[in-house]
Amino acid sequence: MAFQATISALTGALVRDLGGDALPDASSKREAVSAFVRSQCEGVPDYLRLPVKIAAVLFDYSAVLVAGRPFHNLPHDKQIRHIHAWRNSNLLPRQTLMRFFETLILMGWYSERYPTEQP
Amino acid sequence: MNDPTRAPQRVQVAIIGAGPGGSVAATTLAEAGHDVLLIEAGPHLPVDSAPHFRRDEMMQKYCNGGITPSFALSTSMAYLEGCCVGGGSEINRGLYQRTPDTVVETWRRDFHVDGITCETMVPHFEACEAVARVSPLRAPAPPSSLRLQEGANRLGWRCAEVPRLVTYDDKPSGKKQSMSATFLPRFLAAGGGLMPDTRVHRLRRIGGRWSISGTRRGRTLDIEADTIFVAGGAIRTPALLKRSGIRRHVGGSLRFHPMVKVVAQFPEEINLPGMPDPVHSVKEFEPRFSMGCSISAPPLLALTMAEHPDHMTEVDRHWRHMALYYVQSTGGIGSVHNVPGFRDPLVRVQFSRSDMAELAEGLKRLCECLFAAGAVTIYPGISGGVVLRTTGGVRGLPDTLRGNRATLSALHLFATCPMGERGDRCAVDSFGKVHGVDDLYLADASLLPSPTVVNPQGSVMAIAHRNALHFLERAAHGAAKPRSSDGRTLIARSNL
Numbered sequence: 001m002a003f004q005a006t007i008s009a010l011t012g013a014l015v016r017d018l019g020g021d022a023l024p025d026a027s028s029k030r031e032a033v034s035a036f037v038r039s040q041c042e043g044v045p046d047y048l049r050l051p052v053k054i055a056a057v058l059f060d061y062s063a064v065l066v067a068g069r070p071f072h073n074l075p076h077d078k079q080i081r082h083i084h085a086w087r088n089s090n091l092l093p094r095q096t097l098m099r100f101f102e103t104l105i106l107m108g109w110y111s112e113r114y115p116t117e118q119p
Numbered sequence: 120m121n122d123p124t125r126a127p128q129r130v131q132v133a134i135i136g137a138g139p140g141g142s143v144a145a146t147t148l149a150e151a152g153h154d155v156l157l158i159e160a161g162p163h164l165p166v167d168s169a170p171h172f173r174r175d176e177m178m179q180k181y182c183n184g185g186i187t188p189s190f191a192l193s194t195s196m197a198y199l200e201g202c203c204v205g206g207g208s209e210i211n212r213g214l215y216q217r218t219p220d221t222v223v224e225t226w227r228r229d230f231h232v233d234g235i236t237c238e239t240m241v242p243h244f245e246a247c248e249a250v251a252r253v254s255p256l257r258a259p260a261p262p263s264s265l266r267l268q269e270g271a272n273r274l275g276w277r278c279a280e281v282p283r284l285v286t287y288d289d290k291p292s293g294k295k296q297s298m299s300a301t302f303l304p305r306f307l308a309a310g311g312g313l314m315p316d317t318r319v320h321r322l323r324r325i326g327g328r329w330s331i332s333g334t335r336r337g338r339t340l341d342i343e344a345d346t347i348f349v350a351g352g353a354i355r356t357p358a359l360l361k362r363s364g365i366r367r368h369v370g371g372s373l374r375f376h377p378m379v380k381v382v383a384q385f386p387e388e389i390n391l392p393g394m395p396d397p398v399h400s401v402k403e404f405e406p407r408f409s410m411g412c413s414i415s416a417p418p419l420l421a422l423t424m425a426e427h428p429d430h431m432t433e434v435d436r437h438w439r440h441m442a443l444y445y446v447q448s449t450g451g452i453g454s455v456h457n458v459p460g461f462r463d464p465l466v467r468v469q470f471s472r473s474d475m476a477e478l479a480e481g482l483k484r485l486c487e488c489l490f491a492a493g494a495v496t497i498y499p500g501i502s503g504g505v506v507l508r509t510t511g512g513v514r515g516l517p518d519t520l521r522g523n524r525a526t527l528s529a530l531h532l533f534a535t536c537p538m539g540e541r542g543d544r545c546a547v548d549s550f551g552k553v554h555g556v557d558d559l560y561l562a563d564a565s566l567l568p569s570p571t572v573v574n575p576q577g578s579v580m581a582i583a584h585r586n587a588l589h590f591l592e593r594a595a596h597g598a599a600k601p602r603s604s605d606g607r608t609l610i611a612r613s614n615l
């Protein structure tokens with residue numbers, strides 16, 4: 001549950017930052033991206049599956065220390081600040097985790113935004 | 120064999136992995152009259168089951184949905200592999216080049232691969248090209264590809280169109296000559312058995328035969344075989360061998376073509392949907408590094424632009440003016456490991472100072488070429504968010520990509536079980552037989568002793584063909600037992 005909430009919040013924050021909320025159908029597209037990210041997390045090499053989930057939840061709760069609430073309960077501007085703090089962190093695991101989720105969300109979002117017909 | 124309930128208990132030859140190497144070997148042996156079962160971990164899907172290079176294709180046909188990171192103390196690298204019937208040939212662009220003479224010579228000289236010369240390889244390339252056909256573009260190349268050529272021409276650099284494993288007979292956009300469209304129908308017509316969705320976990324030698332254990336759609340499975348060809352690709356083949364207790368020179372010498380990408384923006388529209396795939400490659404600096412143009416769909420542009428979060432909205436605004444280019448070298452080494460209790464292999468990579476300096480130089484050259492071609496803005500795929508707007512800015516790029524500075528990726532993987540007669544570095548002999556192990560052969564990119572410098576699928580197929588014919592010759596002379604007893608017929612029938 002905590003993992004799911006984190007992924008939904010992270011997807012929502014990054015998609016909104018990309019101007020995605022202004023598009024028609026934004027919420028269903030966002031939900032599709034979030035489902036994509038969750039399913040990709042299930043598909044990562046098996047020895048990474050649990051660590052990825054634990055790291056996502058740690059990311060969520062690390063916001064309590066700096067902003068008083070878990071990431072998924074923060075307002076948008078504070079969510080973005082928290083994402084930036086991890087993305088630009090000197091700690092490699094934080095950077096790597098953010099890069100990993102950003103990559104998935106970008107892939108998912110731009111695939112929703114620019115779908116192609118089946119050949 | 121597509122019926123899961125009818126998995127055979129016992130076969131003459133089992134081939135594990137239906138990528139280009141496994142498919143060519145399987146077809147060659149089946150057409151020669153062997154009883155062959157081709158076992159593939161991934162699904163059997165039509166080549167166009169999802170739009171190419173898109174999210175759905177990654178989920179359907181890539182190993183681990185396309186998330187296959189490697190680990191490093193300093194610079195890490197993501198790599199990609201296909202996981203479906205046809206392996207990498209189903210998801211790749213099919214850019215096709217024969218192995219360069221210098222590379223074949225290195226294999227002969229440094230690895231003591233017997234009987235390999237540029238001349239002896241020719242019939243194997245020809246045999247494979249007769250089935251999986253290779254063509255130059257019939258229509259003009261897409262503008263993104265032509266820009267690269269123009270830039271190279273202006274700088275006086277060698278640049279060439281690379282032909283593709285595509286035919287243009289039926290439709291102008293071409294028909295992909297992947298394994299599922301070429302070799303595998305012939306394999307099935309020759310009576311070969313194909314078992315998709317079946318992952319092999321371990322091989323055991325019991326009573327002079329091989330026992331293969333795996334799972335098929337969640338159910339365990341055991342098959343016996345006289346002979347096994349492992350063709351799981353450069354990462355999964357060594358993982359399977361190690362899991363099966365075969366470790367000598369296995370998995371420790373991974374090589375690849377590491378790649379850095381840039382997004383280049385041009386004043387005019389260059390990224391038009393429906394265009395053929397880009398085909399040009401700058402060859403001026405080979406074998407040190409080469410450059411090319413990638414598929415530039417918005418999701419892929421966005422991934423490289425992730426290094427430039429402040430400019431991300433440029434993708435929405437200008438994607439038709441943007442294209443993705445890459446430079447790739449042959450630097451770096453790696454190793455493949457199993458993690459106890461887990462199924463997926465763990466890959467470690469390592470780059471030397473000079474590997475990273477070479478890639479950094481390649482990146483500068485690529486940017487120079489794109490500015491010469493008329494690019495107005497270049498977003499390199501390196502951290503720090505540096506955006507280039509003039510050729511002069513290229514000088515400001517770093518002289519090395521060491522540390523966490525570059526987002527590296529690799530599509531071409533090799534050499535985890537090198538072939539040759541050198542006892543101090545080769546896992547398999549000059550024709551793919553695992554040294555010191557009976558009736559076990561490899562038939563994929565893992566046995567190519569070093570990077571091919573060019574696109575590798577042609578090399579994988581030709582070597583698989585060469586080694587399968589050699590196996591048939593050995594069989595004809597009594598070392599193995601094909602269904603037919605007439606060795607000459609076997610070889611003639613296998614002449615694809």
Ligand SMILES: Cc1cc2nc3c(=O)[nH]c(=O)nc-3n(C[C@H](O)[C@H](O)[C@H](O)COP(=O)(O)OP(=O)(O)OC[C@H]3O[C@@H](n4cnc5c(N)ncnc54)[C@H](O)[C@@H]3O)c2cc1C
Pocket residue numbers: 135136137138139140141158159160161199200201202203204205206207208210211212213214215216317318319320350351352353355356359530531532562563564565574575576577579
């Ligand atoms: C995105 C992409 C683009 C590329 N573009 C080009 C290009 O344009 N030109 C070019 O020449 N090359 C290209 N390549 C590289 C090329 O596809 C590979 O070099 C080639 O596919 C390697 O063939 P292979 O037979 O060694 O292994 P693979 O193609 O990797 O096939 C191995 C197969 O074995 C299966 N397998 C693995 N382990 C097991 C197991 N334990 N049990 C059962 N099955 C197993 C896998 O699922 C897979 O299907 C590209 C690769 C990628 C990923």
